[in-house]
């Protein structure tokens with residue numbers, strides 16, 4: 001069967017160039033980057049070359065790039081690292097962190113843990129566009145605010161947040177500013193200086209690199225306590241023997257992204273817009289979730305009234321098309337997406353949404369194939385259980401699961 005992968009926001013395939021770059025570091029150049037002999041020097045040189053590439057992707061200095069185990073660790077290192085670096089006494093007896101209601105769980109759940117440890121947290125809401133208003137962030141600042149963390153691109157909607165405005169304000173007020181740029185890096189330009197960032201998270205497997213490796217940008221002079229304790233790796237910011245093949249892979253993925261960004265973004269946008277416009281044209285009672293303009297070029301989050309999103313994902317999977325209902329990590333949970341709830345969708349509307357995320361392998365033929373099968377699938381699911389009649393979409397899931 002023909003297989004089409006439209007879930008690039010969950011993870012991307014490894015680029016062949018990345019695989020080639022990593023290979024020697026498993027088999028031949030396997031040294032520990034801290035060793036002083038030839039093997040160690042080879043590994044160390046590779047890690048430092050990768051650091052230069054990652055720095056180039058985000059316009060940082062290589063000395064400001066810290067390698068981690070991925071986006072989740074980078075986010076946790078930023079939130080806990082800043083909160084721990086400021087003594088409560090120095091912050092009016094307590095500390096306050098500002099984030100948004102549409103963050104990835106790697107930020108949201110870390111923020112909840114901070115609350116449990118006595119840090120105050122404000123979750124700035126977003127409107128129906130899925131874009132946070134910088135004025136709402138500014139209004140949330142208190143004398144003891146130590147950190148603002150706002151994601152660059154939302155993983156479910158693709159919406160881009162106004163980081164430059166928030167960054168300017170954070171700088172004026174002397175508040176440390178972090179962004180989870182896991183979804184935007186490699187898809188849109190990311191410039192830590194222009195955006196006014198002190199900290200930024202990225203992850204290799206969202207930009208055609210390997211899973212289990214990422215980076216945290218730490219602007220020179222940013223007060224940050226480490227998450228882990230051990231050796232003196234990564235300038236004492238992140239101990240542990242470096243994942244050399246992974247780091248090499250991230251470096252190569254970053255350099256490829258730099259080279260291809262403009263050209264690929266234009267191609268993705270054309271294909272995404274073609275998919276979206278044709279879907280809206282051919283399928284009745286369909287709508288786009290989130291701001292259609294301020295968005296990644298790769299992502300469309302679509303709502304089909306009267307269709308169970310999970311049943312849709314399964315029905316499309318049976319036709320060889322892989323998409324998702326939102327965050328990969330939340331699937332299987334019965335709770336509707338916190339992002340779709342945050343933009344004001346009802347439970348029913350949130351449940352009837354699906355995310356299609358395009359990538360390097362996506363072709364016009366893929367989009368055509370989806371456009372061939374999707375209208376029929378939606379019609380079929382609506383026929384199995386018309387929402388108006390019984391008010392539930394449960395039948396669709398059980399009907400389609402039997403074939404799965």
Ligand SMILES: *Cc1c(COP(=O)(O)O)cnc(C)c1O
Nearest residue numbers: 070071072104106155182183203
């Ligand atoms: C995938 C993702 C993460 C987590 O990154 P991992 O490397 O998988 O831990 C964090 N934030 C966003 C926005 C993501 O999309």
